[in-house]
Amino acid sequence: xxxxxxxxxxxxxxxxxxxxxxxxxxxxxxxxxxxxxxxxxxxxxxxxxxxxxxxxxxxxxxxxxxxxxxxxxxxxxxxxxxxxxxxxxxxxxxxxxxxxxxxxxxxxxxxxxxxxxxxxxxxxxxxxxxxxxxxxxxxxxxxxxxxxxxxxxxxxxxxxxxxxxxxxxxxxxxxxxxxxxxxxxxxxxxxxxxxxxxxxxxxxxxxxxxxxxxxxxxxxxxxxxxxxxxxxxxxxxxxxxxxxxxxxxxxxxxxxxxxxxxxxxxxxxxxxxxxxxxxxxxxxxxxxxxxxxxxxxxxxxxxxxxxxxxxxxxxxxxxxxxxxxxxxxxxxxxxx
Amino acid sequence: xxxxxxxxxxxxxxxxxxxxxxxxxxxxxxxxxxxxxxxxxxxxxxxxxxxxxxxxxxxxxxxxxxxxxxxxxxxxxxxxxxxxxxxxxxxxxxxxxxxxxxxxxxxxxxxxxxxxxxxxxxxxxxxxxxxxxxxxxxxxxxxxxxxxxxxxxxxxxxxxxxxxxxxxxxxxxxxxxxxxxxxxxxxxxxxxxxxxxxxxxxxxxxxxxxxxxxxxxxxxxxxxxxxxxxxxxxxxxxxxxxxxxxxxxxxxxxxxxxxxxxxxxxxxxxxxxxxxxxxxxxxxxxxxxxxxxxxxxxxxxxxxxxxxxxxxxxxxxxxxxxxxxxxxxxxxxxxxxxxxxxxxxxxxxxxxxxxxxxxxxxxxxxxxxxxxxxxxxxxxxxxxxxxxxxxxxxxxxxxxxxxxxxxxxxxxxxxxxxxxxxxxxxxxxxxxxxxxxxxxxxxxxxxxxxxxxxxxxxxxxxxxxxxxxxxxxxxxxxxxxxxxxxxxxxxxxxxxxxxxxxxxxxxxxxxxxxxxxxxxxxxxxxxxxx
Numbered sequence: 001x002x003x004x005x006x007x008x009x010x011x012x013x014x015x016x017x018x019x020x021x022x023x024x025x026x027x028x029x030x031x032x033x034x035x036x037x038x039x040x041x042x043x044x045x046x047x048x049x050x051x052x053x054x055x056x057x058x059x060x061x062x063x064x065x066x067x068x069x070x071x072x073x074x075x076x077x078x079x080x081x082x083x084x085x086x087x088x089x090x091x092x093x094x095x096x097x098x099x100x101x102x103x104x105x106x107x108x109x110x111x112x113x114x115x116x117x118x119x120x121x122x123x124x125x126x127x128x129x130x131x132x133x134x135x136x137x138x139x140x141x142x143x144x145x146x147x148x149x150x151x152x153x154x155x156x157x158x159x160x161x162x163x164x165x166x167x168x169x170x171x172x173x174x175x176x177x178x179x180x181x182x183x184x185x186x187x188x189x190x191x192x193x194x195x196x197x198x199x200x201x202x203x204x205x206x207x208x209x210x211x212x213x214x215x216x217x218x219x220x221x222x223x224x225x226x227x228x229x230x231x232x233x234x235x236x237x238x239x240x241x242x243x244x245x246x247x248x249x250x251x252x253x254x255x256x257x258x259x260x261x262x263x264x265x266x267x268x269x270x271x272x273x274x275x276x277x278x279x280x281x282x283x284x285x286x287x288x289x290x291x292x293x294x295x296x297x298x299x300x301x302x303x304x305x306x307x308x309x310x311x312x313x314x315x316x317x318x319x320x321x322x323x324x325x326x327x328x329x330x331x332x333x334x335x336x
Numbered sequence: 337x338x339x340x341x342x343x344x345x346x347x348x349x350x351x352x353x354x355x356x357x358x359x360x361x362x363x364x365x366x367x368x369x370x371x372x373x374x375x376x377x378x379x380x381x382x383x384x385x386x387x388x389x390x391x392x393x394x395x396x397x398x399x400x401x402x403x404x405x406x407x408x409x410x411x412x413x414x415x416x417x418x419x420x421x422x423x424x425x426x427x428x429x430x431x432x433x434x435x436x437x438x439x440x441x442x443x444x445x446x447x448x449x450x451x452x453x454x455x456x457x458x459x460x461x462x463x464x465x466x467x468x469x470x471x472x473x474x475x476x477x478x479x480x481x482x483x484x485x486x487x488x489x490x491x492x493x494x495x496x497x498x499x500x501x502x503x504x505x506x507x508x509x510x511x512x513x514x515x516x517x518x519x520x521x522x523x524x525x526x527x528x529x530x531x532x533x534x535x536x537x538x539x540x541x542x543x544x545x546x547x548x549x550x551x552x553x554x555x556x557x558x559x560x561x562x563x564x565x566x567x568x569x570x571x572x573x574x575x576x577x578x579x580x581x582x583x584x585x586x587x588x589x590x591x592x593x594x595x596x597x598x599x600x601x602x603x604x605x606x607x608x609x610x611x612x613x614x615x616x617x618x619x620x621x622x623x624x625x626x627x628x629x630x631x632x633x634x635x636x637x638x639x640x641x642x643x644x645x646x647x648x649x650x651x652x653x654x655x656x657x658x659x660x661x662x663x664x665x666x667x668x669x670x671x672x673x674x675x676x677x678x679x680x681x682x683x684x685x686x687x688x689x690x691x692x693x694x695x696x697x698x699x700x701x702x703x704x705x706x707x708x709x710x711x712x713x714x715x716x717x718x719x720x721x722x723x724x725x726x727x728x729x730x731x732x733x734x735x736x737x738x739x740x741x742x743x744x745x746x747x748x749x750x751x752x753x754x755x756x757x758x759x760x761x762x763x764x765x766x767x768x769x770x771x772x773x774x775x776x777x778x779x780x781x782x783x784x785x786x787x788x789x790x791x792x793x794x795x796x797x798x799x800x801x802x803x804x805x806x807x808x809x810x811x812x813x814x815x816x817x818x819x820x821x822x823x824x825x826x827x828x829x830x831x832x833x834x835x836x837x838x839x840x841x842x843x844x845x846x847x848x849x850x851x852x853x854x855x856x857x858x859x860x861x862x863x864x865x866x
Contacts, residue, residue, distance in 0.1 A: 036745030038379055038469070045474075046786070052469055083371050084550075085466045085531065094550060150581055158585050165585045168552060171363055171573045177549070283577040285551035293368075 008319055019311045020073065020304070024066050027303045033058060034082045034298040056082065069304065078308070079301030081294075088305035092287060096309075097180030098168060099286030102278070103271040105202050106210035110267070114214040115260070118221025122229060123248060134222070137215035145274055149208045149281035156204060163204050166283040170197045205282040209274050213267040220263045224256035231255075257328050265321030269314050359570040360865050362847070364858060365583040365592035366574040369550050374534035375514040376455050377467045384511040385858045389556055389572060390432070390539035391514030392563070394423055394448060395505055399862055400851030402620070402672065402768025404505045408443060408515060408540070408563075409493075418500030418809050419483075423448070425491040430561040432544035434536055436527075437520045443540050445487040450518040452478075452485045452495075462521055466534045472512035476766070477501075500807040502814060506767035511857075515540065542567045542861035551576055568849075568864035584842070587612060593844045593865070596858060600658040600717075606842045618662055619839040620669050620765035620854045622773070623715035624831040625706075625726070626791040628757050633702055640829040642692035643758075644682040647729045653835045655725060656718050660840055664833035666822045668773045671854055672765070673811070674818035679826050681833075690733045701734025707751065707759035711744045714837045714856070715762035722760065722834065751790045760834075761790055768854060770818045775802045778830065793830035 035044065035052045044052075053059045057068065072079065078088040121130040157165045164170065168182055173194040175185050183202075186195035228234065229252050237247045276288030287306060294302035370386035371378055378384055396407040409423035429443035454462040455470035456479060473479070481504070483496040497504065507513070520538045524530050537545055542564065543556035554574035558567040575592055577583045583595040584602045588609065598606060598614075606614050627634035627643070634640055653663045665681040668674070693701060708723035709716060716722065723739045730737045737758070742750060751759045766772050776782055780799045782789035798821055805817035825831075843850050848864040 031743035032745035036749065038471070044471075048469070048474065055468065085372060086535070091550065098552075153582065153585055158588055161589070165589055165591055166577055166579075166582050167575060171553060171555075171575050171591075172361065174547065174555065279551075281579055281582060283551070283575075283579070283582060285549060285576070289551050289578070 005323070008322065012315055012319070015315060016308075016312065019308055020070065021066070023304050023307045024069060025062075027298070027300050028062060030295070030298060032298055034300060037296075037298045038083070073308075078305035081302045082299050083293075083297050083302075088301050091290065091302070092306060092309055094177075094180065095285060095287045095290050098182075098284060099272070099275050099279070099288060101181050101183060102202065102205055102209060102284055102286060103268070103275055105206040106208075106271055106274075106278075107213065107264070107267070109206050109210035110213035110217050111264070113210075114217030115221050118218040119225055119248060119253065121218070121222045122225035125226060130222075133218065137218045140211045140215035141219075143211060145208060145212075145277040146281055148211060149204070149278060152204050152208060153281075164197075164201050166201075166281070168198060168201050168284060169194060170201075173197055205278050205284055208281070209271060209278040212274060213264075213270060216263055216267060216270075217260065221256065221260055224259045225252055228252045228256045254328070258325060261321060261324055261328060265318050268317045272310055272314065360568070361571040361573060362569045362594070362860060362863060362865055363573045363575050363592040364860065365577040365586050365595040366554070366858075367576075367580075367583070367596055368578055369576055370548075370554070372466060372534050373537035373545065373548075374466055374516070375511045376451075376470050376473065377534075378511065379471050381856055386554055386574065387514060387537070388511050388541070388857060388859055389543040389861070390537050390541045390545055391511075391516070392429070392443075392540045393509055393511075393513045393515060394451075395509045397506075397509045397768065397853075397855070399859065400853065402506070402854050404509050407509070408448070412505075414809065418502070418807065419497045421495045421497070421504065422488070423493045423495070425493065426563055427491060429540050429563045430559075431517050431520070431540050432538050432559060434538060434545075436532060436536060437517075437523055437538060439517060439519055439538070441519060443515070443517075444490045445493045446490075446518045447515050448493045449485055449487055450521060451513060451515045452482070454516075454521075455512070456482060456485075461525060462530065462533070465530045470512070472510060472766070476507045476510070476512075478507070500809070502806055502809055503767055503769035503771045506769045506772075510767050543572050551578075562861075564861070567861050569860065572860050587842055587844065590844065593847045594850060594858065595842055596856075597714075598840055598842055600660050603659060603840065611845050612842050613845060615841040615843055615850070615852050617839050617852045617854070618669055618671055618836045619714060619856055620671060620768065621715040621763060622664055622667060622669060622836055623661075623713070623760070623762035623834040624664070624667070625758055625760050625834060626751075626756075626831050627829070628754055628759075628790070628792055629794075629830050630754060630792040631757055633696070633698060633704075634757060636696050637828055638692050638696040639698065641682065642689040642696065642733070643730070643735065644689075644829050644832050645685045645692070646689040646733045646735065647726050647832060648684045649681070649832075649834065650684070652722055652725045656721050657835055657837065660717070660838045661835040662838060664836050665826075667778065667825055667831065667833060668770050668818075668822070669765070669836045672768065672770055672773075674770045674815040674822075676819040676822040679822055682826075682829070686729075686733050693733060693735075698734075701730075701736065703736045703738070704757045705740045706730075706737040707740045707742075707747070707756045709744065709747060709760055710741050713762055714839075715764065715835070716760060717837070719760045752786045752788070754786075754790070754792050756790070759790055762834075763788070765855065770814075771802070771806050774818060774821055774825075775806060778802070778825065791830035793828070795824065795828055795830075798824045798828065 035049055057065060080087050081091060117133050121133045124130050153165055156163045175189050175191060175194050178185050178188055182198040186198050234247060234252055237251045275286055276292055279286045279288040291306050368382045370383040373387055375384060375387040375391060393407045394409045395404050398405045408425055408429060410426045411424050413422045431439035433439055453460045455473040481497050481501055483498045486494045488494050516533060517538045521533050524532045542559055542562045544559045546557050547555040556572040558570050560566045577586060580597055580599045584598060586592045587595045606612055627640050629635055649663045653661050665679055666676060706723050706727060709719040727737045727739060751761060763777055777788050778793050779789060779802055780794035783792045783794045801817045801821040805814045808814050839852055839856055841852055846866040848866055850863045
C-alpha cells in the first residue's frame with residue numbers, strides 16, 4: 001500500500017508541473033492584457049501602460065515570468081489578484097468552503113437518489129420504472145445547467161414561494177464566519193433559524209448541480225448491478241434461500257461498488273466545473289464565479305492560482321478514490 | 337398524538353422561512369463585488385457604489401443632479417484668475433471606527449492633503465500601496481493641473497492650479513476623491529499592514545462597513561455621527577446578485593428593494609407588477625459611430641453628412657435598444673446643462689445622401705470598414721447588430737461596408753491610434769461637465785495624443801469655443817459657448833450620434849426618496865422605507 005501511495009504521489013508531481021505550465025500559457029493566449037482590460041473604454045496612456053506592465057513584470061520574456069512564478073510557487077506564494085490586490089490564497093480560502101459545501105450537498109443528493117434508483121432499475125430490468133428512470137436520467141444529463149436553474153427558481157421561488165431565490169443565507173442573518181461552512185457556522189453560533197435559512201438556500205443549487213452526477217451515477221449503478229446480478233454466485237445465494245433484499249444489498253451491491261466509486265471520483269471534477277455555472281445563477285459566493293470573473297478581467301494570478309489549487313484538490317480526491325478500491329474489494333491489492 | 341408530532345414539524349417549517357425582524361433595512365441587489373475599498377484606484381461603477389456609502393468628498397454632487405454642492409468643505413473661494421481654490425472645511429466631522437482603529441481626532445486638512453498626495457506624489461508612502469494605478473485622478477488630468485496643495489490651518493486647504501479649469505470642482509465631487517483618514521493610514525503603516533486601509537475602510541460617510549463577503553454580501557450600518565445627520569435607514573445591505581433575471585426574481589419576492597441593470601425583456605413584467613415602480617431617465621452617456629476625419633473619404637464633410645443621412649437611426653435604436661434608448665442628436669446627453677435643444681438631427685434621406693455623395697465625387701459609393709465593439713455597454717447593447725443594420729442601410733446608397741472587430745482592449749487601442757475608417761464607441765460621463773464630453777472626445781489634444789477622440793476631429797473654430805469654455809468660470813457664459821460648439825459639431829458631423837441609453841431602475845413601492853443618479857450610481861443616504 002505504501003509503495004502504491006509513493007508511486008501515485010510521485011506521479012502527481014509531473015502532473016502538477018504540467019498544470020502550472022498549461023494554465024500559465026493558456027491565460028496568456030487570451031487576447032488582451034490585464035492592464036488594458038482594467039482601463040475599459042477610458043483607455044490608458046502608453047506611458048502609464050508601460051509603467052504598470054513593468055511594475056507587474058509582464059514586460060519580461062514569458063519563460064522568465066514562468067520561472068519567477070515557479071520559484072514563488074515553491075515558497076507557497078501564489079501571488080496577488082490584479083483586481084482586488086488580495087492574495088490568491090486568501091481569496092481562495094474565503095470562497096472555497098462555499099463551493100465545497102454546495103458540491104458536497106449536490107453529491108449527497110446525487111448519491112441518495114442515484115444509487116437506490118439505479119439499483120431498483122437494475123432489479124426491475126426492462127420494467128416501465130426502469131425505462132422511465134433511464135429516460136429521465138438521459139434528460140437530466142442533457143439539461144443545460146443555467147436553463148434548469150432558472151426554471152427551478154421561477155417555479156419554486158417565484159411561483160410557489162417555497163425556496164429563496166439565491167444567495168447562501170437570508171441577508172438579515174449575520175453569522176460570523178469561523179469555518180466558512182455556513183451549515184456549521186450557524187450551528188456553532190447556536191442560531192437555529194439561520195441554520196434553516198442556510199439549508200433552504202442550499203436546496204435548489206444542490207439539486208441543479210447534482211442533476212448531472214445523479215444521472216451518471218444512476219445509469220452506472222444500474223449497469224454495474226446488472227452485470228453482477230447475472231453472476232453465478234448470485235444465483236447460488238438465491239438458491240441458498242437468502243432474501244432478495246439481502247442478495248441485492250449485500251452480495252450484489254458491494255461487488256458493483258468499484259465502478260460506482262470510480263464514477264463518483266470522476267464526478268467530483270464535474271461538480272467543480274458545474275459549480276461555475278450554478279454559482280453564477282444562484283449568486284453563490286464560491287470559486288467558480290471567482291474564476292469566471294478572473295477570465296473576464298485577465299486576472300492572471302487568480303486564474304493560475306485558482307486552477308492550480310482546484311487541480312490539486314481533484315488530484316487528491318482521485319488518489320483517495322484509488323485507495324478506497326482496496327478497502328471495498330480485498331482482491332485488489334496495490335503492491336505491484 | 338398527531339398534535340404532538342405536527343407541532344415540531346410546523347415549527348421547523350416556520351423557522352425555515354422566517355426572517356428576523358430588523359429595524360429599517362434596505363437591500364440593494366447589486367450586480368457584482370467591488371474591486372476593493374479604496375475609490376482612488378477603482379475603475380468600475382460597482383466599486384464606486386460600494387465605496388460612495390463609506391467615504392465623503394470635499395464637494396458632492398447634489399443627489400439626482402450634476403450640481404456641485406458642499407461636502408466636507410462647507411464653502412470655498414476661487415481666485416479671480418480661476419487658479420486658486422481655498423476650501424473651508426466643516427468642523428466636527430467624525431470618522432468611523434473598527435476593530436483595528438479608534439480615531440482620536442476629527443477630520444482635518446491633513447486628511448484632505450493625504451487624499452491628494454496619495455494619488456499624486458510618488459514619494460507618498462501610500463502611493464504604491466494596493467496599486468499605483470490612480471486611474472481617474474490621472475484621467476481627470478490632475479497630475480498636470482495641480483501646482484500645489486497646502487494646509488493653511490487645520491480647517492483650510494489651498495489648492496493652486498497651473499491653469500484655470502472650470503470643471504475642477506466637478507472633478508473633486510467624483511468618487512475617486514473620497515477622503516481617507518490619515519491617522520488610520522499612519523497607524524496601519526506603523527503596524528506593518530498598510531493595505532488594511534483599503535480593505536477594512538474607515539470613512540466619514542453616512543454608512544460604515546460591517547461585513548464584506550466577496551460575491552455574497554456587503555453589510556453597512558448607518559453612522560449615527562455622520563456630519564449630514566443619521567441616514568433614515570438603519571441597515572444597508574448589498575446582496576450581490578450577478579444575474580439580471582435572478583435580481584428581478586428577488587425583487588418580485590421582496591428579497592431586495594432596488595435592482596440595477598434589468599433585462600430589457602423583463603421590463604414589461606416589471607411595469608405591470610403592482611409592487612414595483614420602474615424609474616427611468618436618459619443616462620449621462622452617448623453611443624456613436626466615429627468617422628476618421630483624417631482618412632479618405634471621411635476627410636470630406638460632405639461624405640460624413642451623406643453617411644449620416646443614409647442610416648435610419650430610429651430603426652436602429654428601436655431594434656437594438658428596445659425601450660432602453662433614445663436617438664441621440666448632440667454629442668452630449670439631453671440631461672446635461674448646455675444641451676442645445678434647437679439643433680435638428682440630419683434626416684434619414686437616402687436620396688439626398690446619394691446626391692451629396694455624387695457631389696463629393698463618389699457617385700457609385702465606396703468601400704469602407706465599419707468597426708463593431710466586441711462588448712456590450714450601456715450606451716451600446718449590441719454593436720454587431722447595429723453594424724449589420726448600418727451595413728444594410730449603407731449598401732442602399734452604394735457604400736460597401738465591411739464589419740471589423742477585435743478583442744476589446746485591442747479594439748480601443750487600434751481605434752485610438754486611428755486605424756479605422758468608421759468605428760463605434762461610446763462614453764459615460766464622469767463629472768457631469770460638458771467639457772468631459774466635448775473636449776475629452778472631440779478636442780484637438782485628445783486627437784493628437786491617441787486619446788479618446790477617435791474621430792481625430794481637430795477643427796479650430798470648435799476647439800476655440802471648447803477651450804474658452806474650459807477656462808471660463810461663469811456657467812451662463814460657458815453654456816453659450818457649448819451651445820455654439822454643438823452647432824459646429826452638427827455641421828461638421830465627425831460622428832453619427834446613435835443613442836443615449838435610458839437608465840432603468842426597478843424599485844419596490846415601499847422605497848421612498850430614491851433618486852436616479854445621472855452617473856448611474858446608487859447612493860442610499862436620503863432614502864427611506866415605508
